[in-house]
Amino acid sequence: MSERYHYYHYLCIGCPLGCRLEVEAEAADIVEVRGFACQHGEEFAIQEHTDPRRVVTTTVRIKGGVWPRLPVKTDGVIPKDKVVPLCRALHALSISAPIKLGEPILSDALETGIDVVATRDLPRA
């Protein structure tokens, strides 16, 4: 077995079995995936190893509404390493009520091509 390959471990999120997945790879170059009980596990391991992505749900400050926070989400997945920077960027925003569900709050967030949208109506107080 070559020295240059490394072992990376992931916990499968497909079902409660929670397979312990092992990826043998050199950086993004995968040699073998082990430990999965079904196809979803193998696909998940490859995705997590090469390009992990997440939907982000958080809140932004809102003035004049029935609540002082508005829940928002990314309308698609973004790279995992942009999750925290995106939340930081959203902390700097301040918007005003009223807001409708689905209304864009931030377009092309961190140049990901993904929008951040409101996930509820927030009427004026």
Next chain:
Amino acid sequence: MISIAPRHLHQQYDVVVVGAGPAGMAAALGAREGGAEQVLIIDREREAGGILPQCIHAGFGLHHFKEELTGPEYAQRFLEQVLTRDIDLLTDAYVLDISLDGQLKVMSPRCGVTLLDSRAVVLAMGARERTRGAIRIPGQRPAGVMTAGFAQKLVNMAGYLPGKRIAILGSGDIGLIMARRLVLEGAEVMGVFEIMPHANGLNRNIVQCLHDFGTPLQLSTTVTYVHGFSRLEKVTVAPVDAHFNVLADQSRDVPCDTLLLSIGLIPENELSRQLQLRLDPVTGGPLVTSAMKTSRDGVFACGNVVHIHDLADFVSQESLLAGRSAGAYASGHQSPPDNIRLVPGENVRYCVPHTISSYGEHTVYLRVTRSLGACTLRLGTVYQKPLRYAFPGEMVTLKVKPRLLEHFHGEALKIDILPRQGGEG
């Protein structure tokens, strides 16, 4: 807020639903489908939705709407349906009492104490969180010790950060989700401590709420002491052995200003007890038939009042059924009674409903007592099916079709979940 003005309240309703969470809204829609004309939902909060508006994460709706929604989106979809079906919604109001003949005593700041009559009542009050008192954590009584769901409302709706350094006891999904929320809002999460040797929450949440941020999860570990006189200063944590005895010599202190408790939910059944409903000692909720009828005529129950569900989607399904039954009852059409009792057997902690009929199609929810690998679910001798796994944290669903019971003439069916060869987990 969207709420009926008290002067527009009717004196007499066909169906009154107590609680406007996922259970109550679905039950009200079901009641209209079932034939009820005048339907009222009463909720103590200022707006409908129950806990959904504070559950801002995704994961809702995959079963019911076939797409992934956040909690607020799921709530809003249901509320929009409620408002287009001529259903009255009274918020900021509390049901104090329900008399045995179906009269509700309602209290609210806007209408004082009001009496309402209803032909049928659906109990959809949901659940409340277990608190520090429920597990008797020793120590002082500082500020900063609270349930995870309460912290969720503070952070996601009220706009308060409960603290800067957070410890979390219990690995239920709300605790895991709050670990991520607090990190994203700028707090430091010192760790999640779980007394069981396995995590209680979904693997998805272990990965996306803890691993993604390097937050430690310590299994077989519990909080043994709470320190601090005005504000929480630290907690003592210690490992436990296989019999949950604390190994005090291995304890250590974790500095923190906030301790969140994610240690389970208790069905909220004060009204059920007032109505003298027969309760299941295991679930803490009422005994229900396949029509979600309780032991009292005209009283139906659904959602977390009956048993704690894994997903809001399952609550909605069960509650639509409860509502339809209540609507039919109020319109004078009552389904014939069930004729088969379901009995939890080997490795089955409980099943809901508690009875079924030999006609009609039923969905039975089960929870197992322990983790099992490959196993077989057996319904008496009439049916069996293999399961890849069964975990206490995930409800097992059993669909019972009428043809299964064509040749069954007994009064009770035992449900067992038995490990298959090599399937002990």
